Amino acid sequence: MKLDETDALNRLAVHGHGVLSTVHTERGVDSVPVVYAVTDGFIGIPIDRVKPKSTSRLQRQRNLEADPRATLLIEHWDRDDWSELWWVRAELRYETGAGRETEEALVSELAAAFDQYRGRPFAGLLVLQIMAVTSWSATAD
Amino acid sequence: MKLDETDALNRLAVHGHGVLSTVHTERGVDSVPVVYAVTDGFIGIPIDRVKPKSTSRLQRQRNLEADPRATLLIEHWDRDDWSELWWVRAELRYETGAGRETEEALVSELAAAFDQYRGRPFAGLLVLQIMAVTSWSATAD
Numbered sequence: 433m434k435l436d437e438t439d440a441l442n443r444l445a446v447h448g449h450g451v452l453s454t455v456h457t458e459r460g461v462d463s464v465p466v467v468y469a470v471t472d473g474f475i476g477i478p479i480d481r482v483k484p485k486s487t488s489r490l491q492r493q494r495n496l497e498a499d500p501r502a503t504l505l506i507e508h509w510d511r512d513d514w515s516e517l518w519w520v521r522a523e524l525r526y527e528t529g530a531g532r533e534t535e536e537a538l539v540s541e542l543a544a545a546f547d548q549y550r551g552r553p554f555a556g557l558l559v560l561q562i563m564a565v566t567s568w569s570a571t572a573d
Numbered sequence: 574m575k576l577d578e579t580d581a582l583n584r585l586a587v588h589g590h591g592v593l594s595t596v597h598t599e600r601g602v603d604s605v606p607v608v609y610a611v612t613d614g615f616i617g618i619p620i621d622r623v624k625p626k627s628t629s630r631l632q633r634q635r636n637l638e639a640d641p642r643a644t645l646l647i648e649h650w651d652r653d654d655w656s657e658l659w660w661v662r663a664e665l666r667y668e669t670g671a672g673r674e675t676e677e678a679l680v681s682e683l684a685a686a687f688d689q690y691r692g693r694p695f696a697g698l699l700v701l702q703i704m705a706v707t708s709w710s711a712t713a714d
Contacts, residue, residue: 451646453594453602460642461594461602465650465660501601505592509606514689519606548655 435567440520443506444565445470447520448545450506452477454495462495468504469541470562474530475504475522476538478549479556493558500526502560518569524560535559576708581661584647585706586611588661589686591647593618595636603636609645610682611703615671616645616663617679619690620697634699641667643701659710665701676700 435443449467456462468477479490496502507519535557543549576584590608597603609618620631637643648660676698684690 449650449652451592451594451604451648453592453604453644455596455601459644459664460596460640461644463592463594463604463644463646463662465646465648465658499601503594503600503602503604505604505606507592507606509590511590512688517606521604523600547653 433569433571435518435520435569437565440565440567441562443518443520443567444504444522444562447506450504452492452502452504454492454502455499456491456495457498462491464492466504467542467546469538469545471537471541472534473562474527474534474538475524475560475562476535476542477558477560478542478554479558496526496558496560502526504560515570518567520565520567522562523564523566525563527559527561530559530561574710574712576659576661576710578706581706581708582703584659584661584708585645585663585703588647591645593633593643593645595633595643596640597632597636598639603632605633607645608683608687610679610686612678612682613675614703615668615675615679616665616701616703617676617683618699618701619683619695620699637667637699637701643667645701656711659708661706661708663703664705664707666704668700668702671700671702 451463452466453461453463466477468475502524504522504524505519508517510516592604593607594602594604607618609616643665645663645665649658651657
C-alpha cells in the first residue's frame with residue numbers, strides 16, 4: 433500500500449539516513465549510503481570530514497554534474513516482522529543554485545540531527561530538490 | 574578503507590538484505606529494498622507473494638529487461654557509532670540464462686535464510702550475475 437504523501441514526506445524529514453543512487457555512465461547506477469537533512473523541499477547531503485575518506489568518495493558528485501537525476505531511498509527493515517516494513521523513495525534533482533538560506537538551514541538541520549557534525553564544518557554540501565515521492569508500506573496506518 | 578574482496582563477498586553472502594538500483598529511462602535510477610541470496614557468483618531476488626503487492630512492484634524487472642545493469646548496496650548503519658560503519662556494493666548484470674541448477678540453489682538459500690519463504694513458492698526469481706564488488710569500512714579489521 434502507498435503511504436499518503438504527507439506521511440511519506442514526514443518520514444523522509446525525520447529519517448536522516450538512506451541510500452543515494454545516481455546515474456553512472458559505465459555502471460548504469462551508483463549507490464552509496466548517506467546521511468541527509470530536509471528543508472523546504474530540498475535535501476542536503478554533507479560531503480564530510482568525519483567519516484574516513486576513500487578515493488571514490490566524490491564519485492556521486494561527478495555523477496550528478498553529468499546527470500542531475502538521483503533517488504534517495506529510506507526504509508524500515510525488520511528481518512523477522514515483515515508486517516512492519518515500509519520505504520519511501522524521493523526522486524531528486526541536483527541543484528547548484530538553491531540559495532544561501534536553504535544551504536544554511538540544511539547545515540543547521542544536519543548539526544542538530546547528528547552529534548558527529550556538531551561544531552565540525554563539512555567539506556561541502558550536496559543540495560538536491562525533491563521532485564516527487566513514492567512509498568510503500570506493508571500495512572495501512 | 575576498502576575491505577579485501579573475500580571479506581566483501583562474505584559479507585554480501587550472509588547479509589541477505591539491501592537496496593537494488595536499476596536504470597529507469599525517465600527517472601534515471603530506481604531503487605527498491607530487496608532480500609536476496611547468493612550462490613556461485615549469482616544473486617537471486619525473489620518476486621514474492623509474501624509481502625503485499627503494489628502496482629509498481631515489477632518496475633525493477635521492466636528496467637532490467639531494458640538495461641541489464643544494476644547495483645546492490647548492503648550496509649551496516651549505526652546512527653551513534655560511525656566507527657562501525659561499512660558498506661559493500663555489488664555491480665550486477667541481469668541474467669536470464671543462469672541455468673536451472675543455479676536457480677534451484679538460490680531458491681533453497683532463500684528458503685533457508687528467511688522463515689517467511691519456508692514452504693511458500695515465489696512468483697518468480699530475478700537472477701543477476703555479480704560482476705564486481707566495491708566496499709568501504711570506517712575501520713580496518
